[in-house]
Amino acid sequence: MNADEWLRVFAAELHQRRVAADAARHVVAEAATHLREGGGDPWLVFGPPQAYAATIVESIGTVPGPRPGPVRLDARGITKRYGRRTVLRDAALTVRAGQIAAVVGANGCGKSTFLRICAGLVSPDAGEVTVSGRLGFCPQQGGTADFLLPDEHFVLVGAGQGVAREPARRAGRAAARQLGWDAQGDVLARHLSGGTRQKLNLTMSTLAEPDVLLLDEPYQGFDQGSYVNLWDQLIRLRDAGRAIVVVTHLLNQLDRVDVVLDLTPAHQGGHS
Amino acid sequence: MDADRRGQWLRGVLDLCVLALLRDGESYGYELAQALDVAGVGPIQGGTLYPVLLRLQRTGLVTAQWREGGSGPARKYYQLTDDGRAALHHGGTAWLAFVAPVTDIVTKGVDG
Amino acid sequence: MRRLVTVAEMTLRELARRRGVLLLLLLMPLVFWMIRRDTYVGQSIRALLLGISWAVSTAALFATSAARELEPRLRLAGYRPHHLYLGRMLGLWALGLAVSVPFFLLTVFDAANLRYAGIAVAMLCCVAVAAPFGMLIGALLPRELEGTLLLLTVVAMQMLLDPASPGARLTPFWSSREIATWAVDHTDGGYLNRGLLHATLVTVLLIVTVAGVFGVRLRRRRHLHHAPLT
Numbered sequence: 001m002n003a004d005e006w007l008r009v010f011a012a013e014l015h016q017r018r019v020a021a022d023a024a025r026h027v028v029a030e031a032a033t034h035l036r037e038g039g040g041d042p043w044l045v046f047g048p049p050q051a052y053a054a055t056i057v058e059s060i061g062t063v064p065g066p067r068p069g070p071v072r073l074d075a076r077g078i079t080k081r082y083g084r085r086t087v088l089r090d091a092a093l094t095v096r097a098g099q100i101a102a103v104v105g106a107n108g109c110g111k112s113t114f115l116r117i118c119a120g121l122v123s124p125d126a127g128e129v130t131v132s133g134r135l136g137f138c139p140q141q142g143g144t145a146d147f148l149l150p151d152e153h154f155v156l157v158g159a160g161q162g163v164a165r166e167p168a169r170r171a172g173r174a175a176a177r178q179l180g181w182d183a184q185g186d187v188l189a190r191h192l193s194g195g196t197r198q199k200l201n202l203t204m205s206t207l208a209e210p211d212v213l214l215l216d217e218p219y220q221g222f223d224q225g226s227y228v229n230l231w232d233q234l235i236r237l238r239d240a241g242r243a244i245v246v247v248t249h250l251l252n253q254l255d256r257v258d259v260v261l262d263l264t265p266a267h268q269g270g271h272s
Numbered sequence: 273m274d275a276d277r278r279g280q281w282l283r284g285v286l287d288l289c290v291l292a293l294l295r296d297g298e299s300y301g302y303e304l305a306q307a308l309d310v311a312g313v314g315p316i317q318g319g320t321l322y323p324v325l326l327r328l329q330r331t332g333l334v335t336a337q338w339r340e341g342g343s344g345p346a347r348k349y350y351q352l353t354d355d356g357r358a359a360l361h362h363g364g365t366a367w368l369a370f371v372a373p374v375t376d377i378v379t380k381g382v383d384g
Numbered sequence: 385m386r387r388l389v390t391v392a393e394m395t396l397r398e399l400a401r402r403r404g405v406l407l408l409l410l411l412m413p414l415v416f417w418m419i420r421r422d423t424y425v426g427q428s429i430r431a432l433l434l435g436i437s438w439a440v441s442t443a444a445l446f447a448t449s450a451a452r453e454l455e456p457r458l459r460l461a462g463y464r465p466h467h468l469y470l471g472r473m474l475g476l477w478a479l480g481l482a483v484s485v486p487f488f489l490l491t492v493f494d495a496a497n498l499r500y501a502g503i504a505v506a507m508l509c510c511v512a513v514a515a516p517f518g519m520l521i522g523a524l525l526p527r528e529l530e531g532t533l534l535l536l537t538v539v540a541m542q543m544l545l546d547p548a549s550p551g552a553r554l555t556p557f558w559s560s561r562e563i564a565t566w567a568v569d570h571t572d573g574g575y576l577n578r579g580l581l582h583a584t585l586v587t588v589l590l591i592v593t594v595a596g597v598f599g600v601r602l603r604r605r606r607h608l609h610h611a612p613l614t
Contacts, residue, residue, distance in 0.1 A: 026338075026348065027322070027326070029338075029346075029348070030301060030322060030348050031318060031322065033300075033301070033302070033345055033346070033347055033348070034301050034302050034305075034318045034322070035318075036345060037302040037345075038302050038305070038318075044317065045317050045318045045319060046317070046318050046319035047317075047319045052319050055319065055323045056322075056323060056326065058323070059323040059324075059326040059327045059330065060326050060327075060330055061330075070614045117607070119456075119460065120460075120604065120605045120607075120608035121456045121605075122605075123605050123606070123607060124607055127607060128607050128608075128609065129607055129608045129609065130608075130609045130610075130611050131608065131609070131610055131611065132610075132611045132612065132613050132614060133613040135460050136460065136461075137456070137457050137460050138457075139453055139456075139457065141453070142452070142453030142454070143453055143454060143457050144454070145394070145398060145450065145451065145454055146398075146450060147397070147398040147399075147401040147402060147450075148394060148397060148398060152394060152397060155390065155394075156390055156391070156394050156458065157458070157461045159386050159387050159390035159391075160387060160458055160461035160462030160463045161461065161462045162386060162387075162462070188401065204457065204461075205457070207461075208460075208461045208462065210460075211613060
């Protein structure tokens with residue numbers, strides 16, 4: 001991990017610990033200045049980013065986390081069968097504004113299906129989903145158009161909300177920057193690397209400013225830095241009052257989420 | 273010297289050292305760290321120094337502002353406040369009152 | 385309107401960038417035409433029309449398959465199903481017209497004593513039918529390969545069937561053949577009228593079916609309820 005990456009991870013840690021955004025920015029900038037002037041390995045100068053973030057929290061405290069808002073997504077009794085195989089049995093999940101929910105479980109346990117049912121793309125055999133506000137969905141793959149430029153994707157998504165070209169392009173590039181991606185290039189989506197394509201995919205799903213954001217393993221092909229940026233972005237969105245559902249098989253993210261739905265058979269049902 | 277022990281001592285007195293270094297004018301983190309090193313306190317890592325500065329800032333003993341240095345990047349400069357000056361006086365006196373007998377006792381032990 | 389036009393525009397942009405596919409698609413009408421050219425002008429023009437139908441419907445098939453995963457999310461982003469399929473169809477029609485122009489000029493310069501307006505109308509019919517036809521196949525068959533094979537079958541059938549046989553009227557591009565006969569062989573107006581009627585009927589029927597398929601696929605599911613934002 002080089003200094004830039006250390007700083008990114010550190011910034012994300014501060015954010016997750018709910019250090020006020022302004023204060024966090026100052027602390028990170030100061031650490032960056034120090035490293036620039038003195039050189040040295042950030043791991044020796046400041047220690048592990050997680051530990052240093054914890055020390056900072058002790059020094060300056062945190063802002064109280066916003067209380068979870070009203071229910072934005074309520075899925076109940078979701079049952080889905082493919083032929084004789086029951087993939088989902090009576091699965092339920094409630095996510096409020098300002099919460100991140102993780103949907104976890106072994107491969108093939110119906111995580112993606114559950115998400116697509118929540119998005120209204122697949123019908124369940126039983127169960128209901130209630131959504132408040134606008135819905136955004138980021139599919140695992142294929143949500144982009146091979147032969148379009150990133151800008152054209154932004155224009156296409158923007159037009160759905162009646163947004164004009166230029167504002168849509170600007171909004172798209174700004175959202176891409178949040179993920180550490182400069183989307184200005186003239187590269188067709190099919191020539192983007194896997195990780196960058198996934199950023200395009202993600203950017204498209206946040207562009208319409210959804211109140212409920214559903215993400216299906218949104219970090220495929222990401223390097224460590226992009227991964228940190230992603231969580232940074234998700235936490236920003238959460239703090240802005242969005243309700244977020246992330247399908248994931250990486251367990252180390254669970255400490256960052258507010259609700260976990262484990263779809264491994266025999267533990268279905270959301271718990272906090 | 274036993275680094276652990278030195279660290280423990282520093283924890284108790286680093287804030288006073290910083291306040292004292294700021295008495296004659298503003299400074300920034302890296303410069304403070306170097307000044308402490310040059311003075312012989314030993315290398316102070318950023319991970320130790322900045323939390324102290326932040327605590328001093330939060331309690332109003334120093335103020336800070338970002339400014340472009342004469343050359344080089346923007347830095348966060350710390351200045352002593354009146355409260356800080358008072359705290360330095362107060363804490364410094366107490367420290368001196370504390371180390372004088374400690375030095376006496378330890379000197380006897382070492383010489384003897 | 386913005387949504388419709390944007391989808392049409394993006395469809396055109398995507399297709400315009402698939403240069404290899406486009407060239408191969410244009411090659412087919414050209415080759416059809418060249419092979420038949422020496423024998424009989426009517427044959428070459430019919431082959432050309434069939435080639436255009438094939439090219440446009442294949443492009444429609446590709447465009448539809450490629451958008452399979454994209455469309456649901458556009459639906460969530462505020463598009464209605466008709467924006468998506470009509471927009472795409474508009475883009476494909478525009479592409480079809482652009483493809484037809486050089487071929488039309490080719491016939492004008494190459495063959496004398498034709499009803500050129502008839503050739504133009506026949507080409508319009510091909511394009512009108514081919515876009516929704518290719519889209520329908522693309523929507524019903526999940527993979528491009530299967531769709532392409534089906535299209536090939538239809539085109540081959542069209543070519544081999546005797547146009548006078550009753551079964552031929554059930555093939556989608558029969559209209560262009562009738563109109564071409566009127567244009568090349570100077571037959572009576574019945575050919576033109578039948579052709580126009582057939583093209584209109586088939587186009588409308590295909591659009592309605594495409595609308596149905598897209599409407600079902602992109603429908604608002606019954607299990608999903610929208611509550612007001614509180």
